[in-house]
Amino acid sequence: MSNHLSPNFTLAEMVFSQKALRLGLDNTPPPGAITYMEQLCALLLEPARQMLGVPIHIDSGYRCAAINADVGGDPHSAHMEGRAADCKFIGMPLREAFDALRSNGLPYDRIIIECDAWIHLAIAQTGSAPRRVAETAKAGSRPGSWEYQLVA
Secondary structure: OEEEEOOEEEEHHHHHHHHHHHHHOOOOOHHHHHHHHHHHHHHHHHHHHHHHHEEEEEEOOOHHHHHHHHHOOOOOOOOHHOOEEEEEEOOOHHHHHHHHHOOOOOOOOOEEEOOOOOEEEEOOOOOOOOEEEEEEEEOOOOOOOOEEEEEO
16 A cells, blocks of 8 residues: 555555554545545645655554544544644754744644644645644643643
């Protein structure tokens, strides 16, 4: 499974999951999620790569419901629809990438620096306008919880 979703991103990297491998779970996306991943690549990932001039590593893309639950993801996570990817920007500080991406007019629904370790990029559902919400997130006070803070 290495079909290209766009010039620089493959289906294989968008569905790869160490959790799925360890737990023996099938993380094969349905056709609708593949369509969303193609849109995510076209609207956010390819423009981000070109704008920043650095490669992007996908830490987590599509997640089936079982993987999402196992990693403590939101039950309504955009990852489960193929609308989100957690990214690392090779050779660029995370905060610098975050500031550049959120101030550049990209049509993201949400952009989040999570745990100061990766950036979550998500597109809106079909038929909805992108909200362009920028946030930081860190582990909350109880296990499995997250604390979000809006970034102006």
